[in-house]
Amino acid sequence: MSDPRYQQLFHYADHVTPYLRGELSHNELMQAPLGDDWLLSEHNNQELLHDIYAKLQLSHPEAGHAYWLNRTWTLLVWQPVYISFISIYGIHALPAMSTIAQQWRGDANFVAGFTLQDVPMHDGEPEELIKIAANELLPLFEDYRTQLDENVRIRPGFTKHVLADLLVMALLRLQDLHKDLPQEYIPQHAKRWLEAFGLSTKAMDSLHYDLVENKWLYVRTTCCMVYRCDGRNLCDNCPRAK
DSSP: OOOTHHHHHHHHHHHHOTTOOEEEEOOTTOOGGGOTTEEOTTSOOHHHHHHHHHHHHHHOTTTOHHHHHHHHHHHHHHHHHHHHHHIIIIISEEOOGGGOEEEEETTTTEEEEEEEEOSOOEESOHHHHHHHHHHHHHHHHHHHHHHHHTTSOOOHHHHHHHHHHHHHHHHHTHHHHOTTOOTTHHHHHHHHHHHHTTOOGGGGGGEEEETTTTEEEEOOSSOOOGGGSTTOOOOTTOGGGO
16 A cells, blocks of 8 residues: 555645646556656656756757756756655655656656555654655765766766755745744755765855845855846846845
């Protein structure tokens, strides 16, 4: 019998955003019944990864390589990061993240939808689960990067900066769900996530507490380059907006 927390996780994920639509798989091999538009762990995804980049290139030719690359990488990692946060802080457990499958929706230029294996979850305190999440996601992300790098040059340093921003921004979402968090909670946990993933804690320099809104705000250390797309502007938390 499946752990009922899986359905709780899917409910919470769908509440955060309907793009996070999850399902449970009883197929341990995660083979092709999912179809060709799925990113599968421990599989050769080179063709699909190149298609994601190429579709962005075709849809926004005016934006340039910096945008196509940043957007591609963000699309690859955003779901695993958010699912990990929702699991750890929402159900106080963590599914097997190393075997996650993600769906590429070419019609929308977006990676949305995921499948998890029906295996026992990791239990523990957040500090322990954060380390487990890092141990499972880092090899997955490096596999994405090396496969994408076969066709499109993508440096490890670049991916680390984008990941650091994504981790901190995901953590800030907790403030909307838990209004009574101690003021030091966000920076303490940001440090834990960054260190667990082997990332520089310098990103924490961009965290500041807003006394008017009574919440932590963050200015990203990287620019997503979306302003290069026709009709788009700088994001509110963009470092270029300083």
